[in-house]
Every structure is written in C-alpha cells, then in structure tokens.
Amino acid sequence: xxxxxxxxxxxxxxxxxxxxxxxxxxxxxxxxxxxxxxxxxxxxxxxxxxxxxxxxxxxxxxxxxxxxxxxxxxxxxxxxxxxxxxxxxxxxxxxxxxxxxxxxxxxxxxxxxxxxxxxxxxxxxxxxxxxxxxxxxxxxxxxxxxxxxxxxxxxxxxxxxxxxxxxxxxxxxxxxxxxxxxxxxxxxxxxxxxxxxxxxxxxxxxxxxxxxxxxxxxxxxxxxxxxxxxxxxxxxxxxxxxxxxxxxxxxxxxxxxxxxxxxxxxxxxxxxxxxxxxxxxxxxxxxxxxxxxxxxxxxxxxxxxxxxxxxxxxxxxxxxxxxxxxxxxxxx
Amino acid sequence: xxxxxxxxxxxxxxxxxxxxxxxxxxxxxxxxxxxxxxxxxxxxxxxxxxxxxxxxxxxxxxxxxxxxxxxxxxxxxxxxxxxxxxxxxxxxxxxxxxxxxxxxxxxxxxxxxxxxxxxxxxxxxxxxxxxxxxxxxxxxxxxxxxxxxxxxxxxxxxxxxxxxxxxxxxxxxxxxxxxxxxxxxxxxxxxxxxxxxxxxxxxxxxxxxxxxxxxxxxxxxxxxxxxxxxxxxxxxxxxxxxxxxxxxxxxxxxxxxxxxxxxxxxxxxxxxxxxxxxxxxxxxxxxxxxxxxxxxxxxxxxxxxxxxxxxxxxxxxxxxxxxxxxxxxxxxxxxxxxxxxx
Numbered sequence: 001x002x003x004x005x006x007x008x009x010x011x012x013x014x015x016x017x018x019x020x021x022x023x024x025x026x027x028x029x030x031x032x033x034x035x036x037x038x039x040x041x042x043x044x045x046x047x048x049x050x051x052x053x054x055x056x057x058x059x060x061x062x063x064x065x066x067x068x069x070x071x072x073x074x075x076x077x078x079x080x081x082x083x084x085x086x087x088x089x090x091x092x093x094x095x096x097x098x099x100x101x102x103x104x105x106x107x108x109x110x111x112x113x114x115x116x117x118x119x120x121x122x123x124x125x126x127x128x129x130x131x132x133x134x135x136x137x138x139x140x141x142x143x144x145x146x147x148x149x150x151x152x153x154x155x156x157x158x159x160x161x162x163x164x165x166x167x168x169x170x171x172x173x174x175x176x177x178x179x180x181x182x183x184x185x186x187x188x189x190x191x192x193x194x195x196x197x198x199x200x201x202x203x204x205x206x207x208x209x210x211x212x213x214x215x216x217x218x219x220x221x222x223x224x225x226x227x228x229x230x231x232x233x234x235x236x237x238x239x240x241x242x243x244x245x246x247x248x249x250x251x252x253x254x255x256x257x258x259x260x261x262x263x264x265x266x267x268x269x270x271x272x273x274x275x276x277x278x279x280x281x282x283x284x285x286x287x288x289x290x291x292x293x294x295x296x297x298x299x300x301x302x303x304x305x306x307x308x309x310x311x312x313x314x315x316x317x318x319x320x321x322x323x324x325x326x327x328x329x330x331x332x
Numbered sequence: 333x334x335x336x337x338x339x340x341x342x343x344x345x346x347x348x349x350x351x352x353x354x355x356x357x358x359x360x361x362x363x364x365x366x367x368x369x370x371x372x373x374x375x376x377x378x379x380x381x382x383x384x385x386x387x388x389x390x391x392x393x394x395x396x397x398x399x400x401x402x403x404x405x406x407x408x409x410x411x412x413x414x415x416x417x418x419x420x421x422x423x424x425x426x427x428x429x430x431x432x433x434x435x436x437x438x439x440x441x442x443x444x445x446x447x448x449x450x451x452x453x454x455x456x457x458x459x460x461x462x463x464x465x466x467x468x469x470x471x472x473x474x475x476x477x478x479x480x481x482x483x484x485x486x487x488x489x490x491x492x493x494x495x496x497x498x499x500x501x502x503x504x505x506x507x508x509x510x511x512x513x514x515x516x517x518x519x520x521x522x523x524x525x526x527x528x529x530x531x532x533x534x535x536x537x538x539x540x541x542x543x544x545x546x547x548x549x550x551x552x553x554x555x556x557x558x559x560x561x562x563x564x565x566x567x568x569x570x571x572x573x574x575x576x577x578x579x580x581x582x583x584x585x586x587x588x589x590x591x592x593x594x595x596x597x598x599x600x601x602x603x604x605x606x607x608x609x610x611x612x613x614x615x616x617x618x619x620x621x622x623x624x625x626x627x628x629x630x631x632x633x634x635x636x637x638x639x640x641x642x643x644x645x646x647x648x649x650x651x652x653x654x655x656x657x658x659x660x661x662x663x664x665x666x667x668x669x670x671x672x673x674x
Contacts, residue, residue, distance in 0.1 A: 031663070032537065032652070032663065036652065041562070065566070208362075211360070211362065213571075214393075215572040215575045220568040
C-alpha cells in the first residue's frame with residue numbers, strides 16, 4: 001500500500017498546470033483492470049481526475065520518456081519520480097539526453113510495486129479486481145466468492161524486494177517523506193551464479209536466454225539504451241536481426257547490450273519487468289555492477305549527476321587488466 | 333465420443349506419441365506453459381494458455397528457406413526443405429485454433445506458401461475447451477466459443493475425465509488408435525461442461541466488447557482518428573504484441589553469410605519496428621503513431637476488407653497480458669470505437 005495518495009498527486013499536478021509552471025504531466029493512466037496501467041501524458045485537471053492512477057501497479061519508470069517528450073513539448077513537463085526512477089533521471093542528465101530546464105520533477109515515496117505475475121501464481125487467472133488495503137492485497141476473482149487475501153510483501157516485484165534506495169537523488173520538489181539508501185541483498189543472486197562452474201553457468205543462461213523472442217522490449221524500455229539508432233536496428237551493421245537466426249543470436253544480443261550499458265545501468269530493473277518471457281536480465285547487469293564495485297570501488301550509476309563512471313574515468317590507481325584476469329576465479 | 337480419466341492421460345499421450353510426434357503445453361523453467369514435445373515425464377500444463385502461440389508450428393519465428401553455395405562463377409541453390417512427418421498438437425485453445433484459419437487465408441492463398449502448407453498438412457490439432465477463461469479473454473467478440481473449440485479432435489474436461497470427439501478424418505484416424513486407452517461415452521458431462529463455460533463467458537469483464545465500429549470499409553472513418561496520438565503516446569516500439577500474437581503473420585527474408593555460403597531465412601517481422609517494410613526510399617511509416625495505427629488497422633479493418641469481413645484478432649488476450657506498457661487492442665477498440673463499445 002502506497003503512503004502517498006492519488007489525490008495528493010492529482011492536487012499537486014493540477015496546481016502546477018493551473019499556475020502555468022508545467023504544460024504537461026507524465027503519469028500513470030488507469031487500464032481495463034486494476035493492474036494494467038499505461039504511462040500517459042495529461043494536460044488538464046479533468047484528464048487527471050478521470051484517468052490518473054497511483055497504486056501498487058505503477059512500476060513504469062518515466063525517465064526515458066523525457067528524452068522524446070521534452071523535444072515535443074514547448075513548455076515544462078511534470079514528471080513523477082519514484083526513488084529508483086531518480087537514478088535513471090540523473091544518469092540521463094549526465095549523458096545530456098534531455099533538457100533539464102524543460103522538466104519539473106516531483107519525487108514521490110514508494111513502498112514497492114506488486115508483480116502481477118506473482119499474484120497470478122497464487123490466485124491463478126480470472127482476476128476481477130484488486131484492492132490494496134494496508135499490507136495486503138485483496139484479490140477478487142471470477143471463480144471465488146470470497147476475495148483472496150495476499151500479503152503485499154509476498155508479491156513484491158524482485159527489484160522492490162531488493163530495493164537499493166528509498167532516497168530520491170534528484171527532484172525539484174519532494175512529496176512525502178525522504179527515505180534512505182538501503183543495504184540491499186541485490187547481489188546475492190549474482191553470487192550464486194558466480195559460485196557455479198562455467199558449465200553450470202552456461203547451462204543456466206542457455207536455459208533462460210533460449211526463451212528470448214527478440215521482441216526488444218528490454219532494450220526499448222531501458223533508460224540506458226537511448227541511442228538514436230541501435231546497432232541491432234541497422235541493416236548495414238551485419239548483426240541486424242529481428243529474431244534469433246540460431247541459438248547463439250540471443251546470447252550475443254543480450255551480452256552486447258549488457259556490455260553497452262555497463263557502468264551506466266542504474267539497476268532500475270525495467271528490463272526484467274517488461275520481459276514477456278520472464279528472463280532475469282537484471283542479473284547480467286548486476287554482475288557488471290558487482291564487478292565494477294569490486295575492481296574500482298563502489299559506484300552507483302545515477303547517484304550523482306555528472307559523475308564519471310569508473311569505466312570512462314582513467315586514474316593511475318585503476319586495476320591492471322592482467323589483475324582482473326588473475327582474480328577471475330576468486331572474485332569473478 | 334470417447335473418454336479417458338485424467339489420471340490415465342499420460343497413457344493416452346503415450347499412445348499418440350507412439351504414432352507421431354506429440355506436442356503439448358508443459359510448464360517450462362520459468363513456470364510458464366510452453367509447447368513441449370511429449371515424452372515420459374512431461375506433464376500437461378494446467379495453464380489456460382501458452383505465452384507463445386502455437387502459430388510457431390506452422391510459421392516458426394525463424395525458418396531457413398534455402399542455401400546458396402558459390403564456387404567460382406557458379407552458384408548452387410540448395411533446397412533445404414524436408415518432406416516432414418505428421419505431428420499432433422494437443423491442448424490448443426479455441427482462440428488459437430481459429431488463428432490458423434486466419435493464417436491460412438494469407439499463406440494458402442495463391443501463390444501458396446509451400447513451407448507453411450507442408451506443415452499445415454502434417455499437423456493434427458487436438459483442441460481443449462476452456463474450463464477457466466481469464467479476465468483477459470475476449471474471444472466471444474470475434475464469434476469464437478471456447479466451449480466449442482474446432483480442430484481435428486475436440487476435447488472437453490470435466491472434474492476428472494477428458495471427453496474426445498473427432499471432427500475430421502485426420503482426427504478420426506488418431507482417435508481410432510486410442511481405443512485401448514479410451515472408452516465409449518455419452519455426451520451428458522460435455523453438455524454440462526459447455527453450460528458451465530457459457531455462464532462464465534457472460535461474467536467475463538470484456539464480455540461486452542463490440543466490433544461495430546470496425547471492419548471492411550471503415551478505413552476513411554478511422555484512419556485520421558484523433559485518438560491515435562494518445563493511444564500510441566507511450567508505445568515503446570517493441571515487438572512483444574506482434575510476437576505473442578497468434579495471428580500476426582508479417583515476416584522478413586534475409587541472407588545470412590556463413591563464411592562459406594549463404595543461408596536465406598525468413599523471420600517474424602513486426603510493424604512496430606522502425607525498419608519494417610523499409611524500401612530504398614525509406615520507411616513508409618515515419619513515427620510510432622503510424623506504425624501503431626498500422627497494426628490495429630490491419631487487424632480490425634484491412635484484413636476484414638480482404639477476407640470477407642473476418643477480423644484478424646481472436647481475443648486470446650496475450651497482448652493484454654504481455655505489453656510492457658499495457659496498451660492493447662481492447663483499449664484501442666474502446667477508445668476509437670466510442671462509448672458504445674465499453
């Protein structure tokens with residue numbers, strides 16, 4: 001259950017629209033059901049009152065939309081940012097991907113988002129409605145007379161179970177209380193993969209990535225993937241493919257992408273959220289983050305606007321490539 | 333009509349698999365149903381439907397069409413097609429069975445796509461009625477009844493029995509092989525099951541979705557609708573909706589340089605992609621708004637225009653469940669079609 005209410009957000013957005021501070025509002029619009037929420041642009045209090053939603057299903061990170069929306073809008077855009085979204089926001093600013101002057105950022109606290117797939121594992125299909133009440137979700141189904149009561153903690157999205165920060169690192173205005181950077185267990189799964197033998201690890205990724213349908217949802221939602229033209233969409237690149245020509249293709253795509261966002265990925269988790277095949281793509285990125293922390297000292301992409309990532313910031317203290325190789329069996 | 337008990341279903345599968353390859357939905361490594369070749373130990377999934385549709389069997393995501401070998405100034409063309417063998421797909425839902433009719437109208441029209449035709453000829457479809465439709469189901473909108481699934485054989489499930497009815501000669505031949513593992517049955521349990529499904533269908537949240545605003549001849553009414561802007565606003569331009577869709581049939585043909593020759597393959601394409609139908613003059617649909625519009629106009633207007641009014645959506649609900657931003661054909665129909673569609 002979120003601590004800040006939909007009404008508070010609508011009130012804030014309506015006031016900023018009314019006094020001319022902003023021209024548009026990037027927010028979540030209600031869907032057919034309680035969980036299928038769509039990012040949308042709102043331009044009036046009427047639109048907000050009719051369709052704006054704030055609930056446990058507002059996982060979408062709006063930071064990347066600012067790249068295209070700020071180019072199209074001739075005024076300021078209000079964007080609501082959850083703590084994890086603010087890291088993507090900063091990272092995009094560091095990379096000069098949108099004009100900060102055209103954005104009014106409102107930080108909002110987040111108690112974690114629910115994963116509908118986890119709810120469907122418990123309640124099966126046929127969800128009529130979901131009420132968020134306190135620490136539980138009341139799920140009404142088409143097949144049960146009584147609602148199924150699910151503790152919110154049991155259906156939290158993976159990225160929220162391992163939330164890295166409740167602190168907003170960028171905003172013009174903050175609603176509600178500020179949180180802290182958390183000591184998360186997000187690298188535990190990576191450590192498990194590292195403990196595997198190379199053959200086991202290969203089998204693990206082969207199993208996961210063989211489900212890939214190359215829909216590119218992970219790339220297109222990723223706030224670190226903002227190339228105007230992706231190499232995989234360039235017919236002259238020699239690697240452009242719409243679908244895996246063979247089982248090596250998917251691995252190549254995902255590993256190249258993980259390399260490309262290394263040091264820039266804030267671990268927002270959007271890639272795994274949107275994957276229609278439930279591939280734990282965030283684990284590839286977290287492996288890079290863990291290694292960078294290990295080899296160059298702790299670094300959180302997006303924590304500070306303008307910071308230079310270790311991989312693009314040469315210092316004489318940098319680890320020698322040979323040492324990275326030598327330590328592969330102990331730290332890797 | 334024949335019946336078998338749910339407890340002995342694996343005996344039936346074994347009998348089918350003894351004659352030809354059998355594929356059915358089984359829970360994969362991520363716990364989600366995926367069509368899997370049946371062998372001892374594979375359990376039929378209780379999931380309503382698979383993430384990927386069964387169109388893969390006839391129109392695979394990637395398919396090698398031919399190979400070329402060059403030596404000097406000579407080029408040799410190698411036909412890589414094999415004759416193929418009969419295979420059985422069990423557990424196809426009514427919506428997905430209907431999707432094959434939609435694909436047939438594209439691939440089996442002159443000039444016939446021989447790659448697709450060969451697989452269709454060899455494929456035997458055993459459908460299963462939906463005992464537990466989901467909130468995302470809206471097949472009824474397109475005239476599909478999940479209590480009356482088509483296919484070579486239709487199967488209904490009661491609490492602990494399965495009832496089998498052959499609809500075609502191909503289906504009859506398969507059912508005749510199952511006499512030792514099934515027994516003769518009357519249709520009373522099936523009638524009860526159909527009635528039960530009918531009641532659930534009326535309760536589904538999307539039961540009232542209508543198609544009146546769409547269909548052949550509606551191009552000029554809908555093409556410039558002001559709603560395309562807001563509907564496509566958040567579209568990521570990924571291919572999820574097209575790739576999980578049982579009726580999306582667009583493909584691209586590409587050459588792959590193997591170093592010693594060339595493999596010509598086709599792969600699913602998506603109208604959502606920036607290089608879809610790219611020509612020497614560029615991509616005809618410059619923004620995501622136009623690409624987005626293309627997908628829905630194709631399903632709801634252009635396809636019916638060319639196919640006696642038949643829509644190319646079967647209401648399976650996969651795009652509702654999988655779109656990363658939860659934009660989908662139902663939201664498009666309700667918005668573009670106006671209030672009376674809600």
